[in-house]
Amino acid sequence: MRRVIVLMLLYLLMQAVLPLGEGTPAALVLMAFGFLILGAYSVGELATTVRLPKIVGYLVAGLAVGPAALNFVSVPVMEQLAPVSELAIALIAFLAGAELQIDEVRKRGVLLLKMMTAELSVSFIGIVVVLVSLHHYLPFLDGAPWAEVIGFSILFASVAVVHSPAVTMALLSESGAKGVVARTTLGVVLLADVAVVLTFSGALALTRVLAPPTSGGPVVSSWAVLWEIGGAVLVGAVLGAVVALYLRFIKRELFIFAILVAFFGAEIAGLLHVETLLTLLVAGFVAENAGGGEGEHLRHAMERAGAPVFVVFFALAGAKIKPEAVIQLWPLVIPIVVVRAAGIWAGTQLGAWWAKAEPAAAKYTWMGLISQAGVAIGLSSVVANVYPERGEEMRTLFLAIIAINETIGPILFRLSLLRSGEAKPESFRGGGH
Amino acid sequence: MTSPCSPLSPFCVSASLVLIIVVATAYLATHLLYEWLAKRLLIVSGAEYLVLGILLGPQVSGVISVESAESFGPIVVLGTGWIGLTVGMQFYLPRLVRITGLTFRLAVIESLVTLVVVTAAMWWVLPTLGLTSEFWAIVPAIALGAIAVASTPSGLDIALRDRKRREPVVNQLETSLGVNAFVAVMTIGILFSWVHRAPTSALRPPTPTEWAVITIGVGVLGGALFHLFLGEERKVDRLVVSLGGAIILASGAAAYLNVSPVLATLVVGIVLVNTSRGRTELRTVLAEAERPFYYVLLLLAGLSWRPSTSFTVVAVVLLYLVTRTMSKVYAARATTVWNKATPQLGRDWGKALIGQGRLTVALALDYARRPELPIGDVVFTAALASVLLTEFAAARLVRAALLPIVEPLRDLAHRLPWVDATEENGASITSENAAVSGVFVPPQNEGATTLFGPEVDAPAQRAAPDQTVDKAADSVSNKSKGEPH
Numbered sequence: 001m002r003r004v005i006v007l008m009l010l011y012l013l014m015q016a017v018l019p020l021g022e023g024t025p026a027a028l029v030l031m032a033f034g035f036l037i038l039g040a041y042s043v044g045e046l047a048t049t050v051r052l053p054k055i056v057g058y059l060v061a062g063l064a065v066g067p068a069a070l071n072f073v074s075v076p077v078m079e080q081l082a083p084v085s086e087l088a089i090a091l092i093a094f095l096a097g098a099e100l101q102i103d104e105v106r107k108r109g110v111l112l113l114k115m116m117t118a119e120l121s122v123s124f125i126g127i128v129v130v131l132v133s134l135h136h137y138l139p140f141l142d143g144a145p146w147a148e149v150i151g152f153s154i155l156f157a158s159v160a161v162v163h164s165p166a167v168t169m170a171l172l173s174e175s176g177a178k179g180v181v182a183r184t185t186l187g188v189v190l191l192a193d194v195a196v197v198l199t200f201s202g203a204l205a206l207t208r209v210l211a212p213p214t215s216g217g218p219v220v221s222s223w224a225v226l227w228e229i230g231g232a233v234l235v236g237a238v239l240g241a242v243v244a245l246y247l248r249f250i251k252r253e254l255f256i257f258a259i260l261v262a263f264f265g266a267e268i269a270g271l272l273h274v275e276t277l278l279t280l281l282v283a284g285f286v287a288e289n290a291g292g293g294e295g296e297h298l299r300h301a302m303e304r305a306g307a308p309v310f311v312v313f314f315a316l317a318g319a320k321i322k323p324e325a326v327i328q329l330w331p332l333v334i335p336i337v338v339v340r341a342a343g344i345w346a347g348t349q350l351g352a353w354w355a356k357a358e359p360a361a362a363k364y365t366w367m368g369l370i371s372q373a374g375v376a377i378g379l380s381s382v383v384a385n386v387y388p389e390r391g392e393e394m395r396t397l398f399l400a401i402i403a404i405n406e407t408i409g410p411i412l413f414r415l416s417l418l419r420s421g422e423a424k425p426e427s428f429r430g431g432g433h
Numbered sequence: 434m435t436s437p438c439s440p441l442s443p444f445c446v447s448a449s450l451v452l453i454i455v456v457a458t459a460y461l462a463t464h465l466l467y468e469w470l471a472k473r474l475l476i477v478s479g480a481e482y483l484v485l486g487i488l489l490g491p492q493v494s495g496v497i498s499v500e501s502a503e504s505f506g507p508i509v510v511l512g513t514g515w516i517g518l519t520v521g522m523q524f525y526l527p528r529l530v531r532i533t534g535l536t537f538r539l540a541v542i543e544s545l546v547t548l549v550v551v552t553a554a555m556w557w558v559l560p561t562l563g564l565t566s567e568f569w570a571i572v573p574a575i576a577l578g579a580i581a582v583a584s585t586p587s588g589l590d591i592a593l594r595d596r597k598r599r600e601p602v603v604n605q606l607e608t609s610l611g612v613n614a615f616v617a618v619m620t621i622g623i624l625f626s627w628v629h630r631a632p633t634s635a636l637r638p639p640t641p642t643e644w645a646v647i648t649i650g651v652g653v654l655g656g657a658l659f660h661l662f663l664g665e666e667r668k669v670d671r672l673v674v675s676l677g678g679a680i681i682l683a684s685g686a687a688a689y690l691n692v693s694p695v696l697a698t699l700v701v702g703i704v705l706v707n708t709s710r711g712r713t714e715l716r717t718v719l720a721e722a723e724r725p726f727y728y729v730l731l732l733l734a735g736l737s738w739r740p741s742t743s744f745t746v747v748a749v750v751l752l753y754l755v756t757r758t759m760s761k762v763y764a765a766r767a768t769t770v771w772n773k774a775t776p777q778l779g780r781d782w783g784k785a786l787i788g789q790g791r792l793t794v795a796l797a798l799d800y801a802r803r804p805e806l807p808i809g810d811v812v813f814t815a816a817l818a819s820v821l822l823t824e825f826a827a828a829r830l831v832r833a834a835l836l837p838i839v840e841p842l843r844d845l846a847h848r849l850p851w852v853d854a855t856e857e858n859g860a861s862i863t864s865e866n867a868a869v870s871g872v873f874v875p876p877q878n879e880g881a882t883t884l885f886g887p888e889v890d891a892p893a894q895r896a897a898p899d900q901t902v903d904k905a906a907d908s909v910s911n912k913s914k915g916e917p918h
Binding site: 002005006009010013017019020021022024025026027028029030031032033034035037038041042253255256260263264267303304305307308311 | 453454457506507509510511630632639647651654657658661662669670671673674675677678679680681682683684685686688689690691722725802
């Protein structure tokens with residue numbers, strides 16, 4: 001009941017303030033930020049009462065207050081809040097890296113690599129096949145020559161196989177799960193994130209050959225791709241070492257330090273043209289494993305500092321959902337979503353058999369790999385930049401697919417953690433974000 | 434938040450990155466030096482960020498462009514809101530009612546005299562020097578008057594850190610700092626309501642009174658939302674989310690309505706401290722971010738400062754500094770003499786209020802970011818010049834004000850060995866501070882110090898000097914009888 005009153009008060013406040021105010025855009029952005037923190041968090045808590053993960057509540061809240069419905073958070077405001085999303089991604093990546101212990105990487109690294117390879121390969125092939133089969137119905141492939149059909153199908157699949165480290169981390173943080181399913185899912189998601197950068201770059205290069213872009217578009221050399229990955233490891237390692245030194249010798253003001261590290265990591269990655277997620281991931285890993293046991297304090301500080309940021313990040317992701325696109329494209333979206341999910345299931349089964357994974361990991365890991373969010377949106381934007389017309393049509397289809405996957409993904413992951421016994425229903429109502 | 438630079442440039446350093454590096458480096462450097470400076474030299478850190486901002490800004494090096502500086506607008510609004518909240522958190526009613534009427538009377542008179550004198554001086558000088566018309570001069574004059582009332586608590590915090598015993602003069606200063614802040618924020622808040630532009634979209638433009646009520650309403654709603662949101666939960670993570678949400682929403686809404694975010698969040702703070710059971714946790718969370726926020730705010734203030742060296746502006750700044758200093762010192766002295774409180778308070782406690790700091794910067798930024806208000810740059814310059822010139826010496830000013838009245842107590846303490854022993858138990862800085870600064874030997878703190886004293890006011894803390902002497906004498910007699918001390 002209290003949550004409903006909060007939401008009603010927030011609604012009344014916005015209804016009263018918006019017509020009266022003529023302040024600067026900065027003020028509007030700040031107000032929307034505060035509104036999203038309180039509003040989305042409240043909806044997230046309401047979601048737990050109907051046994052849904054909080055993150056689904058955040059997404060629903062974003063959808064409700066975004067341009068698709070109430071428009072309290074308009075498109076320009078969302079653009080202004082982009083740094084919040086960048087900060088959230090940086091914090092999530094750092095926290096994900098900090099979750100990885102070096103002993104575990106040694107012990108389970110090969111297993112995770114095998115599972116990831118099988119899962120990505122099977123789902124990738126499945127999506128290519130379904131796109132080629134449906135190409136007459138796809139606006140961006142209808143009437144195109146076979147070479148282009150194959151090129152764009154490969155490019156599409158390289159984006160569609162992407163997972164969501166953000167959703168994975170958010171659910172793990174919310175539930176506190178640390179069992180074999182939780183750790184296998186996280187490992188596969190993080191490894192896949194690195195692999196996807198490579199496959200996407202390769203797919204884009206191939207499509208350029210098969211279907212040269214009319215406007216030329218930005219050229220991506222193989223050196224640039226190598227630097228994006230290798231440079232990220234290098235930069236992340238240096239950043240992590242600096243953080244480890246700070247933790248060993250200064251270890252003060254960790255709340256502020258956590259935000260500064262995340263901001264700095266994201267900015268420096270952008271400046272040096274290296275992969276942001278991987279940079280922060282490596283930084284978190286190095287800081288945790290070289291920080292002399294102090295990494296845990298930084299993690300807690302980061303989780304605390306990031307709590308409002310994560311809420312707004314997922315609410316903004318929800319606000320970007322275009323229900324009209326989902327409705328319009330559902331005959332195409334549903335087969336792709338189903339084939340992707342089937343590919344993930346089949347791939348993890350194959351990978352688990354190949355790697356001789358634990359039965360629980362074989363049975364439940366696929367459910368944690370359905371989610372999609374920011375990374376997929378980012379890659380689809382790159383495609384839209386290279387191929388302005390077709391890329392834009394592809395992006396609309398992607399957004400519709402992501403809308404479904406980011407809604408059902410957290411629900412399935414929650415279910416997998418509950419069924420495997422690694423989390424309890426009450427743990428989803430407690431802390432975390 | 435990026436600076437415009439060539440897309441061909443391989444190293445297009447964003448303004449955000451520069452700001453992060455500068456703040457991180459400066460913060461760490463200052464943090465490591467802060468306590469050393471404060472303990473050894475009684476210097477309040479902060480003004481250097483203002484200088485750093487000026488150096489990085491478009492006026493000097495141009496590392497951060499005008500557009501980039503303006504893109505930090507949300508942080509400025511949030512920073513001012515945060516400072517408003519920390520001010521409001523000091524007004525805990527059960528503690529306020531224990532303060533004597535005399536203490537309040539002295540504080541209110543000193544505040545109002547400063548407000549009136551500085552406003553009058555500015556109202557005369559601004560049109561005389563041709564900076565604004567006679568009609569409009571009242572607006573910046575009142576703003577400068579309000580800003581002049583605010584004093585920094587940093588000086589008192591540093592000079593009396595870890596101190597348990599509170600003489601009447603310390604209580605007076607704490608009360609005066611709180612009343613000063615309240616008067617300053619209320620005056621600015623009402624001023625912004627008074628000169629508010631009518632929104633074009635509204636059917637009937639609200640009256641100034643209605644704008645003032647709306648400002649306070651935003652604060653009350655922010656406080657109410659915090660409580661409803663937090664419920665019975667006491668986890669720090671949840672506290673951060675709810676507190677952050679309430680501050681951001683209240684300051685954002687106030688800024689969007691073009692009313693004062695400092696006043697709105699001051700009300701949020703008053704609501705929170707008087708209704709929340711987790712006051713200590715709230716203060717802890719606020720304290721974690723208070724100083725970094727202030728540093729960022731100072732840096733951004735420096736970035737957007739366009740100091741003028743024209744005679745007229747310099748004259749206004751000088752007059753502001755002189756009238757403010759005179760008002761603080763002489764209003765406090767006159768009202769103390771008038772109320773026959775000189776034996777308890779001395780005559781110079783007004784000197785301890787000369788330092789200006791975070792609230793001054795917040796109010797000045799709040800005024801200067803409104804293009805519809807006249808001579809924002811002059812108001813901003815006067816306020817920042819005052820912070821630059823007075824904040825670093827704030828602790829020394831407190832010492833200068835307290836020394837004559839507190840020194841006799843120190844002599845007494847030195848003559849009573851068990852009192853010394855108790856006090857040395859308090860903190861390692863005890864002897865150092867006493868030797869270097871001459872401030873009365875500070876014993877261990879028992880709670881968070883605020884403008885209105887610690888959470889638990891011991892009877893001795895409210896005692897007059899003569900009562901304290903009596904208490905010391907009592908303890909002599911108790912010790913001789915073998916009773917526990």
